[in-house]
Amino acid sequence: MSTVTTAEPTIFERRESEARSYCRSFDTVFTKASGSTLTDKEGRDYIDFLSGCSSLNYGHNDPDMKAALIEHISNDGIAHGLDMYTETKQAFLETFERLVLKPRGMEHKVMMTGPTGTNAVEAALKLARKVTGRKNVISFTNGFHGMSLGALAATGNAGKRAGAGGVSLNDMTRMPYEGSLGDDVDTLAVIEAMLDNPSSGIDAPAAFLVELIQGEGGLNAASTEWVQGIARIAKKHGALLIVDDIQAGIGRSGTFFSFDEMGIEPDLIPLAKSLSGFGLPFAALLVRPDLDIWKPAEHNGTFRGNTHAFVTARVALEKFWADDAFKTEIAEKAKVLNAALQRIADKIPGAKLKGRGMMQGVDVGSGDLAEQICAECFDNGLVIETSGAHDEVVKVLAPLTTPMEQFQKGLTILENAAQKCAPMQIAAE
Amino acid sequence: MSTVTTAEPTIFERRESEARSYCRSFDTVFTKASGSTLTDKEGRDYIDFLSGCSSLNYGHNDPDMKAALIEHISNDGIAHGLDMYTETKQAFLETFERLVLKPRGMEHKVMMTGPTGTNAVEAALKLARKVTGRKNVISFTNGFHGMSLGALAATGNAGKRAGAGGVSLNDMTRMPYEGSLGDDVDTLAVIEAMLDNPSSGIDAPAAFLVELIQGEGGLNAASTEWVQGIARIAKKHGALLIVDDIQAGIGRSGTFFSFDEMGIEPDLIPLAKSLSGFGLPFAALLVRPDLDIWKPAEHNGTFRGNTHAFVTARVALEKFWADDAFKTEIAEKAKVLNAALQRIADKIPGAKLKGRGMMQGVDVGSGDLAEQICAECFDNGLVIETSGAHDEVVKVLAPLTTPMEQFQKGLTILENAAQKCAPMQIAAE
Amino acid sequence: MSTVTTAEPTIFERRESEARSYCRSFDTVFTKASGSTLTDKEGRDYIDFLSGCSSLNYGHNDPDMKAALIEHISNDGIAHGLDMYTETKQAFLETFERLVLKPRGMEHKVMMTGPTGTNAVEAALKLARKVTGRKNVISFTNGFHGMSLGALAATGNAGKRAGAGGVSLNDMTRMPYEGSLGDDVDTLAVIEAMLDNPSSGIDAPAAFLVELIQGEGGLNAASTEWVQGIARIAKKHGALLIVDDIQAGIGRSGTFFSFDEMGIEPDLIPLAKSLSGFGLPFAALLVRPDLDIWKPAEHNGTFRGNTHAFVTARVALEKFWADDAFKTEIAEKAKVLNAALQRIADKIPGAKLKGRGMMQGVDVGSGDLAEQICAECFDNGLVIETSGAHDEVVKVLAPLTTPMEQFQKGLTILENAAQKCAPMQIAAE
Amino acid sequence: MSTVTTAEPTIFERRESEARSYCRSFDTVFTKASGSTLTDKEGRDYIDFLSGCSSLNYGHNDPDMKAALIEHISNDGIAHGLDMYTETKQAFLETFERLVLKPRGMEHKVMMTGPTGTNAVEAALKLARKVTGRKNVISFTNGFHGMSLGALAATGNAGKRAGAGGVSLNDMTRMPYEGSLGDDVDTLAVIEAMLDNPSSGIDAPAAFLVELIQGEGGLNAASTEWVQGIARIAKKHGALLIVDDIQAGIGRSGTFFSFDEMGIEPDLIPLAKSLSGFGLPFAALLVRPDLDIWKPAEHNGTFRGNTHAFVTARVALEKFWADDAFKTEIAEKAKVLNAALQRIADKIPGAKLKGRGMMQGVDVGSGDLAEQICAECFDNGLVIETSGAHDEVVKVLAPLTTPMEQFQKGLTILENAAQKCAPMQIAAE
16 A cells, blocks of 8 residues: 555665654655645645644645745845845845734844754753853743754653753753643642742743643643743743744744734744745744844854745745734634534543644544544545644644635544544443 | 945844854845855855855756756645655655765665754764763864754854853763874874773763864864774774764765765764755765664654755756766865965965865964955955864865866955955064 | 950951851850750850751760760770771671661661761762662752752752852752642642653653751651652652651651651661761661662772761660660650740741651741841850741751750740740831 | 671671672771771781771871870760861861961861862862852863762762763863873873863863872872973963862871972862871861852851861871971881882882872782782781772872881782782783
8 A cells, every 4th residue: 555665675764764753654755745735656635734743834835935936046046145144034034024023013133043943942042041141941841842952951752852862951940831730730839839949949040941832742722821920930030931933833823923912022932844934944033132142153053044935934924924814714714623623522532622723633532542543544635643742632733724625624534533543442442 | 335234224233133143244135146156236246165164065056956946846846744755855865875875885874854964963962872872972172063052062162162051061072183282292192092091081982073174173184094093993982983074075075975085984974064955954864774773753853854955965966976077176176276275375474274175274373364364355256254263264165166267266366365464464463 | 245256367267168157156166065065165055956957866975975985996996997897887787787777677788978968868869870770860849968969959959059150960850848839739749740741851760869857948847648659659650769867867756767657668768967876977878788789889988987986876776776765755855845836836927837756846937037036045045046948947956865854944945035036026027 | 717708698798788898808807906007806917008098197096196085075075066166176277277277378268078078079169160150170080089979070980980870970071190191192281282272172161170199090190390280271271270189188198288399389179088187087178268258058068077086187287297207207108118119010010100108009000910919918917909090009008107117017018919929910921
């Protein structure tokens, strides 16, 4: 059935490292993609409910971005310019200022980091420590912030941490995320009690590093009250607030930033994934201007400010964020999603809805069941993945631009898969 | 004179972080680039002797890569596929196997890491520690390996290390690079004596991490004898040999890998910069197959295996590395470069040639003088930078494909600049 | 008034480091001591409710220990024998086995460490990590375990931690002690939730390190239920249980070990302070025999097994622990103490009793008030100190052997001081 | 033959941890000791050439110290006074000021640390980091500074470091001790080159921590020129100089401090071992007064300032250091020792003399041979041990007060043992 596994080892088996992962769940060779559709070598189409883990919020090969990128390349536009000034970067920054920062009254500056989320997080951690003269950072249970050593220290997953090979992942204190201690424990009170106690052994923090919806951690969505509480505690203890909006940002939560309607202004905001709009590697750190105390090149890197990504990111902003239409569209789709997931949850004893906006899923109670559902979906032409500490959440990360009909079709495949797998699970108990 | 600094702050001054650096030396706004020529907003052309810090070894917008990339995008080829299997990746891997690995008898596997050099180094450090069960890594004076926390620990530069904000850069032992203790000290003997002594306090190393030509560290080029010595000592102590070929690799040294004619086979080889051929973000770690003990996703990341880069990287390999012609061309150009640099060195008391292949420069004895020379070059239409612990080396990193006439023209600008600045310097003494 | 502070700097001011501390509260020069009485240069007597911070549980210069020690020295008994076998060590070990270990069914072995509590804790941490192959240790808010770097990492107090000068105090996770999050939060549930979550970011622990009564941390006494819960969680997660009985042990809590009646058996038990019985430097680590995987000299030190202390420690065991009489006596005194402290608490709004056994105190709500009370006591001939994160607890650590009349006298001084200071405090509010 | 190993496990085997070490080499049960003679249970006498690893520089039970100590105890002199002022401490400090500090023009203050060498080193490291605001410390190959985590980081021996159980021994850079890279490498030049290079990756040091004669490391004795070089480099780089005089100090090197005739003044000087004079646990850190920025209790501990040790330490200073007679006596004995060791070295091909003063030994080329010699000595009534990275040095640490006749007798036993073992070794080759 698979086009990959044959008697003779494929080139991937021969020459690609065992670290590869998604290809194991989706064992076919893809050739092209458009909108929310992936096509494989056999000509089979798949609906994409993974979106490059939220890197393709506008779908594949958006025609406007595509046209602009082709034009740029055709005209010998710069592909790589280190961090030199280019017209392309200028246009991106002006558009980002006009459509994103100014409307929100944000004075933040944009730091182009290496084009990966982990690099933007590393930059944020460095800067927070440099600014405060403190080393300790508060991060949260189930958080995921990247795989390079600094960001990995803030990542909760035991398996991923094991990759460090025993090197100390230092200067990081873990606190409970909202809800992680059960419904009856006020995690804000726990955090505050620990930090207020001068003999708690927790060093004064340089920063709190938090995702408002935990993408890898099981789609835990923090309430506005909790987020405001964290902001307040951070301020009280002289710590910066870093909101990692790499996965939940750029529209995924329903608004451009995940914190847009929460009445807080983070000090540092790492962005990546859908920032380029086209799936191109691109990351940035938004920095409150008075904290921008970097010396030139103090955090540098070769691929800061991917110029091709400047082109597509600018088009994406102009196309989707010049007015509120897109936000309204996401909200409608999120409702549809919520209703579908509720129908699924109703079929599975103990299942719970997770997340918010277009970053929702259903906790089906076990990683095995979630995996079965996703495998069944793939067999029926839907690419979808799990999330959570035990991989127990079926996670829907459809492109925000998915046409409603296709979105419904994908949800139907998912519902059928849940229907099919759920009884098996029950029978097995 | 500058087009950027005006009374009113530019968008870059307003909104780009102070961490920006190259744009400060080359204070103009670039618009397009082709081959070895950069063009700015005013229509002024510059010869590029920086090549995106060796990320543009084949120059800007190579026509064949450009055509292939446009075709890929036009056809809705996948832009972002996480680490799923794609035809594009397949074609790249097959070409890399056929033209790079097989001819060298290398069994290495390719690990697609996040598309930055630092990420490939982080992966190498993790894997070396995981494989050996040891934590300590030997790195070298003047080494540069990246800015995320794991790689930064291996980076020598005090200013860059300060960016960590006081977090411990652990589990790293620094050894002297060849020549760094003066001509009369045998650094191999020093290293061996330290490691052979069970009471030296240096924990058994997981790996040696070394650049064969130190790009940021001042174009120190290790001799074959020294490199073989390091390989031997690593083996004797059960440590892996990691050759960081991010800057010196992909033809820069004169051969595809910087170690090609040295009779060694590194265990792990981080690659980035010119790997895509087109300046696109792309990085990989070559892994000796028996060391490829990663669990799926144990080191993951969103932008592993930039698909656009697979397209251009494949074309680059086919165009430049299918036979020995390119290598011969580089060798000829390296001779011309060497002769020109010797003429410059002859003008400056105490100046020394550094590097090898198309990664050469001249140590002019002071960072001030080197900076003056580079500034004078820029005024005359040549983009060129310094390197070294004291920024004392004028470093030539021209595209390997620069036409000879243009190459000569660039070298003449450089010679004239050196001529003009050198006496000023002497007068100033 | 003070005999020390004069116009000319005293020898202490001239030549003793500013690190000195208790001498600042008790600013006189002591000359001799017997039982529970300290005498100064002026011939003034003080009742000792500090007991060398629980190092003098049997009082000063117990006549039987004193006689035995003088006899040992007179006979040229060994003063220093490294860790060689001596008759004196043999006699101590046999007595310790007979009177302490055997009656409790404990198979533990005795590791002689350097003669300080911190050294015994360092040994425990090393051994727990060595045995489990894990690095992370769980310690608790308000815990105090010593000042050398390994033990300091487990110590909660911010001021003491600052002494490390910025060196990372790694591989330590802080959990809330019973009651530290307020009365309505079940700290066991919090701890269990954090550890059960594989994405909590808390590495699998080598050990739990806990005091059953926190001496420096404010006389917080854990309940049997909580201690059993910690033992259960430790076991469930494959972690060793280290009960630091340095301050609470050797009778202070009411029984020889602080855990004697709690139905648990710790894996590792650091002992020091009153272990010698006479105030001589002496420490040991009790080790469950199957965990005793040390290689010879793997944790060594010059003063392991202070031979003079073997003499007095043996006499102390024979004199006080051969039957239950001493335990009964402590229990009676503890009741008297509790009643007196209750009378004090009744005078101070919001005051709370803390601790158990002969390790009790009263939380008077502020460090200033506690300090005033202790100063007033000293003026009236009572040596007593504060404890707690804010120094808010007046702590009674009288010798367990204090004659009842003298004990009552001391308590009266304390009650009067509280009476005198309390209204001042209220007036000041 | 042994009195300990019997069919039934002894109390030591049953109840003393496997960490015990010296007792394994000297497998008998000692009962008393006087001067340089140890006596065991069977009444057998041994000459002591180990001196409690230099803790008994004045021999066992010196009659004057013994009398003073018995008198102190008999009079209910304080045994334990925390760090309160006592007449006994006052007398010690006055004597130390008068006989040690003033004659040398040293303004240093005395910090009473926990009574072990490692604790004094921990205090020195903390203070150096606190004073300089830097974390990195330079320590040396073959150095030994203790076993608690901070001091262990500075200890070179791989086996001892392994005891940390994988915890990072951070913020320590190892440099080569004089001679450790062979005779032809100038280690000062190596150290200076590494530190002068801002891209060496070695962070600016808080301190250099060095022994002038490496006791555990093989009796390597640094030359005056080298020590002055280290002092100069430390000063140049703004680092404190910490001379660990725990083993080499208090007369062992021939003068009170090992640096007395070297023209340097260390900033911080940890002392322990023979400081009490009687083998009692006692340690102190001498601190240049302007560096004494400790806050009260910032580095505290229960057994700081062992009061019994104040008594004996004072008597030792008065008896041995009031004039130059003792120094002259040591010098004469050192000559005798040197000559005897030379005779031994002449018998063993490749053997080398090590050390200086009364801290000399002979490197016999292998740990096996050195161990055989020591075992043979023990059989003939001499207690003596090995040292060095490979235990290859037979180390003589006789009491400085050993009567010449007894000293000669011990040396004869040693010579005979070397004679007997050496040919065996040669035959075995």
